[in-house]
Amino acid sequence: MRWGVIIFPGSCDDQDVFDSLKIDLRQKVKFLWHKDELAGNYDCIVLPGGFSYGDYLRCGAMARFSPIMQGVVKFARSGGLVLGICNGFQILCESGLLPGALVRNTGLQFVCQQVHLRVEETDTPFTGAVKKGQLLKMPVKHGDGCYYADPQTLERLHRNRQILLRYVDPKGRATTAANPNGSLENIAGLCNEKRNVFGLMPHPEVACSRLLGSEDGAKIFSSIAAARTDRAKSHG
Amino acid sequence: MRVKIFVLLKNGVLDPQGNAIERSLHSIGYEEVHDVRVGKYLELDVDAPSRAAAELRVREMCDKLLANTVIEDYRFEISPES
Numbered sequence: 001m002r003w004g005v006i007i008f009p010g011s012c013d014d015q016d017v018f019d020s021l022k023i024d025l026r027q028k029v030k031f032l033w034h035k036d037e038l039a040g041n042y043d044c045i046v047l048p049g050g051f052s053y054g055d056y057l058r059c060g061a062m063a064r065f066s067p068i069m070q071g072v073v074k075f076a077r078s079g080g081l082v083l084g085i086c087n088g089f090q091i092l093c094e095s096g097l098l099p100g101a102l103v104r105n106t107g108l109q110f111v112c113q114q115v116h117l118r119v120e121e122t123d124t125p126f127t128g129a130v131k132k133g134q135l136l137k138m139p140v141k142h143g144d145g146c147y148y149a150d151p152q153t154l155e156r157l158h159r160n161r162q163i164l165l166r167y168v169d170p171k172g173r174a175t176t177a178a179n180p181n182g183s184l185e186n187i188a189g190l191c192n193e194k195r196n197v198f199g200l201m202p203h204p205e206v207a208c209s210r211l212l213g214s215e216d217g218a219k220i221f222s223s224i225a226a227a228r229t230d231r232a233k234s235h236g
Numbered sequence: 237m238r239v240k241i242f243v244l245l246k247n248g249v250l251d252p253q254g255n256a257i258e259r260s261l262h263s264i265g266y267e268e269v270h271d272v273r274v275g276k277y278l279e280l281d282v283d284a285p286s287r288a289a290a291e292l293r294v295r296e297m298c299d300k301l302l303a304n305t306v307i308e309d310y311r312f313e314i315s316p317e318s
Contacts, residue, residue: 101306
């Protein structure tokens with residue numbers, strides 16, 4: 001399993017993603033520079049969190065036009081796994097790989113806290129090692145994490161079961177109080193129709209060791225690793 | 237040609253900044269204010285052989301980068317003088 005982590009100007013979680021994959025999950029990881037073309041064989045490309053291009057104009061609006069993104073779009077269209085965390089999620093929405101958009105938190109404040117997430121679907125490479133309805137604890141840290149989609153798009157998300165994570169309280173209830181940013185229907189993470197592109201606002205990379213207060217983030221990464229290993233086996 | 241571009245959140249997309257400003261205006265005595273929306277205003281010079289050509293290019297820029305049409309509407313004005 002080979003992972004690539006893209007560094008955009010203003011990425012700040014790239015090293016955390018790299019370290020959690022390398023140290024906590026013992027995976028093969030390489031950094032990828034935004035100005036390069038996407039070359040080499042990768043199983044999963046990660047777009048990390050941060051403030052690419054200073055969040056100017058809109059979060060993720062300019063990173064979408066980085067040279068490497070053309071390769072990422074092609075990679076995704078050919079079935080490669082793409083994971084966008086926080087700013088990476090925003091970039092995936094801006095680039096049209098995921099539906100909808102992320103806008104200013106309804107409370108207008110930057111939120112930085114631990115949240116509980118309920119896993120809604122498990123038939124994806126990103127959540128395959130988790131049980132449906134299982135709760136995961138990891139942090140959020142963002143100012144523009146309010147998920148929005150128009151009613152038709154939301155309907156499609158439901159029909160195709162693309163909503164993978166919801167913000168919930170410690171008992172697993174998707175209440176307004178448990179929603180840190182005002183996201184529609186408490187949506188914290190979703191995938192595309194083909195189920196090979198996943199974006200989420202919470203940060204699994206800083207929840208991969210007991211030292212950091214949670215190891216639940218590792219379940220996302222190990223789901224991906226397990227999915228790729230299974231595929232390699234079935235393809236002989 | 238000088239182009240003035242206005243970008244505003246679509247109706248139906250929650251505008252928390254607009255709401256906060258509206259409450260603030262109410263609190264200082266402007267109770268007659270409703271429906272405050274906060275957007276972006278951009279100005280730029282563009283080289284183009286004609287107004288129609290400029291319009292075509294600016295529309296493209298807005299659709300590709302300057303606005304996110306999932307959440308925002310835009311309009312623009314073009315004037316000949318720079």
